[in-house]
Amino acid sequence: MKKIHSDRTSTTTFETAQYRILTALKSPAPDIHSTLPNTSQRAFGPIDSTLQPMFTLRAGISAQDALAHVSLLLLCAEQTSDEITELGSGVERGLIWSMVHSVEMARAVVDSLLDNAE
Numbered sequence: 001m002k003k004i005h006s007d008r009t010s011t012t013t014f015e016t017a018q019y020r021i022l023t024a025l026k027s028p029a030p031d032i033h034s035t036l037p038n039t040s041q042r043a044f045g046p047i048d049s050t051l052q053p054m055f056t057l058r059a060g061i062s063a064q065d066a067l068a069h070v071s072l073l074l075l076c077a078e079q080t081s082d083e084i085t086e087l088g089s090g091v092e093r094g095l096i097w098s099m100v101h102s103v104e105m106a107r108a109v110v111d112s113l114l115d116n117a118e
Contacts, residue, residue, distance in 0.1 A: 036063035037063070038059070038060045038061055038062055038063065039057055039058065039059060039060065039061040039063075039066050040059050041056060041057065041058060041059040042056065042057045043055065043056045043057075044056070044057065064114065067110050067113055067114055068114060070110050071107055071110045071111055071114060074103050074106055074107035074110065075107060077103045078100060078103045078104055078107060081096055081099050081100040081103060082100060084096055085097060085100065
């Protein structure tokens, strides 16, 4: 009569994988803002007489501060779009409402990220 042996290698591999998954699930989630890089320098805006952009975003701004400013910019765009919508008619009004909706969604995403930072 043959003795039946279990495959201990596959069981050990399974247990190791299970242990790693459980350890990862039990460890605290990393703060997403600490994993994001700071801003890099970037020129933007209209070109001046020397063909250089007039404005520059500074390097080293934290992701949280940058997102807070983006949220304010999106709020301004949303409020401006709401006012312009009253002046539009027909297709224009639909296009403006589409823009308002897109800006609202973008701001909701940014604000959601900022809420998780607090």
